[in-house]
Amino acid sequence: MANNLLKGKRGIIFGALDEKSIAWVTAERVFEEGGRFVLTNAPIAMRMGRIQELAERCESKVVPADATSIEDIENLYKESMDTLGGNIDFILHSIGMSPNVRKGRDYGDLNYEWFLKTLDVSGISFHKVMQVAEKMDIMNEWGSIVALSYIAAQRTFPDYSDMAQAKAVLESIARSYGYRMAKSKKVRVNTISQSPTITTAGTGVTGFDVFFEFADKMSPLGNADALACANYIIAMFSDFTRMVTMQNLMHDGGFSNSGITHEVVEHLRQIEKLAENAG
Ligand SMILES: NC(=O)c1ccc[n+]([C@@H]2O[C@H](COP(=O)([O-])OP(=O)(O)OC[C@H]3O[C@@H](n4cnc5c(N)ncnc54)[C@H](O)[C@@H]3O)[C@@H](O)[C@H]2O)c1
Numbered sequence: 001m002a003n004n005l006l007k008g009k010r011g012i013i014f015g016a017l018d019e020k021s022i023a024w025v026t027a028e029r030v031f032e033e034g035g036r037f038v039l040t041n042a043p044i045a046m047r048m049g050r051i052q053e054l055a056e057r058c059e060s061k062v063v064p065a066d067a068t069s070i071e072d073i074e075n076l077y078k079e080s081m082d083t084l085g086g087n088i089d090f091i092l093h094s095i096g097m098s099p100n101v102r103k104g105r106d107y108g109d110l111n112y113e114w115f116l117k118t119l120d121v122s123g124i125s126f127h128k129v130m131q132v133a134e135k136m137d138i139m140n141e142w143g144s145i146v147a148l149s150y151i152a153a154q155r156t157f158p159d160y161s162d163m164a165q166a167k168a169v170l171e172s173i174a175r176s177y178g179y180r181m182a183k184s185k186k187v188r189v190n191t192i193s194q195s196p197t198i199t200t201a202g203t204g205v206t207g208f209d210v211f212f213e214f215a216d217k218m219s220p221l222g223n224a225d226a227l228a229c230a231n232y233i234i235a236m237f238s239d240f241t242r243m244v245t246m247q248n249l250m251h252d253g254g255f256s257n258s259g260i261t262h263e264v265v266e267h268l269r270q271i272e273k274l275a276e277n278a279g
Pocket of ligand 1: 015017018041045065093094095097150194195196199202
């Protein structure tokens with residue numbers, strides 16, 4: 001389905017860890033669409049993940065950067081412009097991590113240092129990515145910056161814990177920085193609020209399998225998978241979406257506007273029947 005939608009465009013993709021990562025699938029699609037990019041991830045992910053494999057396939061370079069470190073981001077941008085031979089047209093921020101979620105801390109017993117880490121890695125890093133981009137003036141006019149979010153920013157999903165606050169921060173930064181970027185460089189900034197997706201970050205949330213299935217039944221189109229998300233990101237990086245900015249774009253198969261669906265009703269009826277038969 002390649003249409004050269006990103007031909008001649010240069011970018012930076014944060015967050016490809018393994019082949020399930022949304023950033024990994026996106027990198028493969030961007031490459032197919034003719035875009036060229038530098039891949040980056042936290043130094044620790046370089047050891048754990050398989051990013052070099054992806055880089056070879058996409059004729060790309062890997063530059064390690066902790067997205068919470070200004071120094072790392074500055075170095076990443078310098079190396080990216082040298083490697084790609086010019087300014088940047090697109091950035092994907094596909095980063096999320098909560099030590100509280102990872103270590104199974106209850107929401108009523110959060111470790112506040114970890115909470116700050118969650119906010120820094122998963123939310124404030126998006127500000128850092130854009131502030132450094134603006135100061136170093138790396139973006140081309142009509143460029144596009146996208147970060148990935150989740151509907152827990154608006155509604156409560158109990159086991160999503162402090163990541164819900166991080167996503168609310170992330171979406172708010174997209175609006176505030178989107179304004180600046182539009183005024184200074186005509187660059188657009190959006191978040192894409194994605195369906196539950198089977199990845200390392202996704203499955204780290206307790207009860208993920210249940211809410212993955214629930215969301216699938218609650219979405220008239222079903223859950224959007226990583227490839228569908230990648231295709232949406234391609235559209236947001238392409239010149240067809242130049243006037244879309246400061247938005248939180250729902251990419252969820254209709255989940256966010258559904259009250260109840262026939263699939264959920266049917267599922268509950270089946271459970272009732274099973275309970276009756278057992279009784
Ligand atoms: N999987 C889902 O269900 C789902 C749903 C909606 C939104 N999202 C969001 O999509 C994005 C990508 O997640 P994913 O599902 O592909 O999982 P993933 O685990 O593959 O990606 C998360 C990435 O964040 C990187 N990261 C963590 N700390 C970092 C740091 N300090 N600096 C730089 N990178 C760091 C990890 O190394 C990893 O590559 C995240 O923002 C996530 O919250 C995921």
